[in-house]
Amino acid sequence: MTASAPPGAQAYPETEVDDADAQVQAPARGDSATSRGAWRGLLVQPVLVLLGVLAFVVWRATAGLSDTESRQLGWDALSRSIVDHLWLTLVAAVIVLLIGIPLGVLLTRGPFRRATPFVLGVANTGQAAPAIGLFVLLATWLGFGFRSAVVALVLYTVLPVLRNTMVGLQGVDARLVEAGRGMGMSGFAVLMRVELPLAVPVILAGVRTALVLLVGTATLATFISGGGLGQLIVTGINLSLDSLLFSGAVLVALLALAIDWLGRVVEHVARPKGL
């Protein structure tokens, strides 16, 4: 997980209105060609994920496993672990979105701008702190279990969403905002109809980063009895059962890749036309 570098910085949008009249009348054919190319790129990842899943299923069905192993890797236990893991990710993700996006919007509005360094500082600390430390500290404070795990995950992953929301909004050409106000749109209308739509690509890139972080980090929830696929890994380590350890690791990786892919698809579809 090397994503602690500020994500989304590269995804900064080109909102600059191009003066180059040369590229007049972008031909519609070229457009659909590039979009077809992008789709082809999007196809590679799910194929790899499916191959990975297939390989795992074949291995699971054919390998000779001990009692302990097959208990942990039984389809029931396995699917429960996966569902737990996804549930943890989903709940944390929803909270991250509900906090990150509105907060990002707020911090780019008038008087609240002054609070930006403070809030970003807190978010930065959340992400810079070692995740495992964050989990344990919160558990000693809020008690072991699902709730603490969610809080820790939120703290750990709110930064990319928050920061990308801000970067995306700040990247919107100020003249467009002024044009909107100048024609009589309210500040809120400009936000909803101009700023947010134009910031969507950057915001979604942040959301995808956060989701991938969440899937990976959620493995740590097991240390504070939060459940999830981390259990497989930890049990595997404790009992020196490599099959469990690898199963857990592979499944988490596949899950992260799958979610990353979903995020890319959403980014592709939700990208405003005309950009």
Added chain:
Amino acid sequence: MSDTIAASTGDTTQPPAGNERRISGVSIRLEGVTKRYSGQGKPAVDAVDLDIPAGQMVMFVGPSGCGKTTLLKMLNRLVEPTSGKIFLGDEDVTGQDPDQLRRRIGYVIQAGGLFPHMTVATNIGLVPGMLKWDKQRISDRVDELLELVGLDPEVYRDRYPRELSGGQQQRVGVARALAADPPVLLMDEPFGAVDPITRQRLQDELIRIQEELGKTIVFVTHDFDEAVKLGDRIVVFDVGARVVQYDTPEAILADPAEEYVADFVGAGATLKQLTLTRVSDVELIHPQVTRAGADAAEVVRQATAAGEKYVVVTDRRGRPISWPSVAELSRVATVPDTVDEKLPVVGLRSTLNDALDTMLAASQGGVVVTGRGGVAGVMVVETVMAAIQRTREEVQG
């Protein structure tokens, strides 16, 4: 328009003879309008009084930082005045809700300020939408406006701004500002980012639109030539938006109020008089005009009979598309409908300066002149030369 009497005497606007202009604009009056930014000693705009008569195009010129843009933005309250009053017509709008006010004032900025994620039609329909027009009315209005600014609705309605050239974007920007038929139009250096030829065409279009609509237009520019060409009156500002001179272009060129104005107007004032002479003021040649698709042999016969060497070809709407020689036409069966992108065209309200520029840019010895009903004629370079000669003699004599 340009033969309005001196501004300082007030509102008796004299429409040009034979032209009954419709005026849909309202007057604008500023009383002691001031803008002071905290932390700055001198106010950015210092107690400006100004009367802008209804239906006129008034140009704000001055060096950058003189406060002309700030003053413009106070008219639609994008900048809130520190003190002073602003009237639209007889109505004091200084205390009015800014969003409501702005829906009655069209606003055009550089490059059109179009929203890139909305189609041309959506962009234009924004203000009518806010005013709760029904869909059909908005869609009709969009088509009407696209026609007005010279873009074919069928082609451009559903395009995104990215798919338009700079000039086309600017046209859509003007259409968007006119969408709800506001009496007042504010334009903030709208043509600053386009190439000279496109700029000149846009200026011609603006003059034509203004003749048709008669809005009150306040237009900020740093280009004095542009001000002379477009303005019914020009306001020359100095630092703090001090009004140095407020008069017709002719009067300012002939009699600059201060040395400052004379400097600003520039040394080429004699040649600048060329910007005061319109194409409609000089003699035009009337060539054979034909539509694309017509029988070429017949056209050639008529042209030869009239002793013409060139024929102007127009499209269905009567807009010129090419200017082939008779020899070229005699080689084809029907008049081709190919559009010559480099065809030099100016409007009747263009200045001789523009016409000369256009000829030079196209490397041609003449330009096709279009008026309201289509092709009005052709002007050749000799006509411009004669006009320059005349101006020189006038100045020297």
